[in-house]
Amino acid sequence: MENSLKINKTTIVVKKGDITKENVDAIVNAANPYLQHGGGVAWAIVKDNPIIQKESDRLIMEIGRVEVGNAVYTTGGNLAKYVIHAVGPKWGEGDEERKLRNAIYNALKLATELKVKSIAIPAVSCGTYGFPKEKGTEIIINTIVDFLKNNKTTLELIKCVDIDDEVVEGFNKALNKVKMNFNG
Template sequence: MKSIRLIQGDITIQKVDAIVNAANTSLLGGGGVDGAIHRKGGSEVLDECQQIRAQQGGCAVGEAVMTTAGLLPSHYVIHTVGPTWQDGQHEENQLLQNAYINSLKLAEQKHLQSIAFPNISTGVYRFPKFEAADIAITTTVDFMKNAQHVQEVHFVCFDVENFKIYRQRLAQIDTSDVQILGI
């Protein structure tokens, strides 16, 4: 059975096929999750991000690219760029949904079975946390219904506030297609 697992902790220590990096468009690292993944992943992650930049000039908001994970326990890092919240009138919801969908599509194309997501755009990008959780959960559950390879998704919340929001939202999910764990 396919499953979604809720975890409070550090995404950089997750032992899954791929972790998702809430990257910026430059792919060169930054603060928060992005900085932690680049620091702990080592130079290999940055080197591959620089190669992607040389080929396509970075990563657009809502898109996703993949590198190896360097020194991290996962095999790959999927770098996706979530939107910066402005006022909800600039396609922020659609762009955030695209970030999740495109990350999941990359995992599916690579035949990966497990993927871990942080809370994309809810830090310095100021996306409202309840809305972001709803988009993340709904998009993921809908994708997993038809996924052939992705069997397990972890939502890894660094902070208690996001963890509580995700726990509340996941408890309300009514699906027989995906098992919800950790709530």
């Protein structure tokens, strides 16, 4: 059974699964600043969708790099309408918590600007970037909740999706903590 919480008109759902199999308008990619999608979630997203890497390369030619904490988008190939590339921090680089909050906030803001109704978000920075999973998933859930409480959005469904049991457990724990303190 999926764990969920509704805030205003948006439902947050925690789900174990393959983010590339989600039926959503946008998928968030845990990206690096140069949008080279060679491993983890990024590789899963582009491996059958070379157009996403081609668009990423063109974008980087224009802007140089994406700053940590920011997000940009490309089309989503056969996965979704869009892929939103959120650049989270590497653990140990300094100010990681603020940077992760910014990456998630900016991904949600961009999704709203694109008029997205549904989005799937992985545990940005909690894989190869080494961000502690429990801390990272809590920051991601809390950022989503804060965004929904403080911003108008087109989002109706936000899925926190990952294949890693520890990450899913972290998302569930964080969402349950919010539910215990929620008065929405």
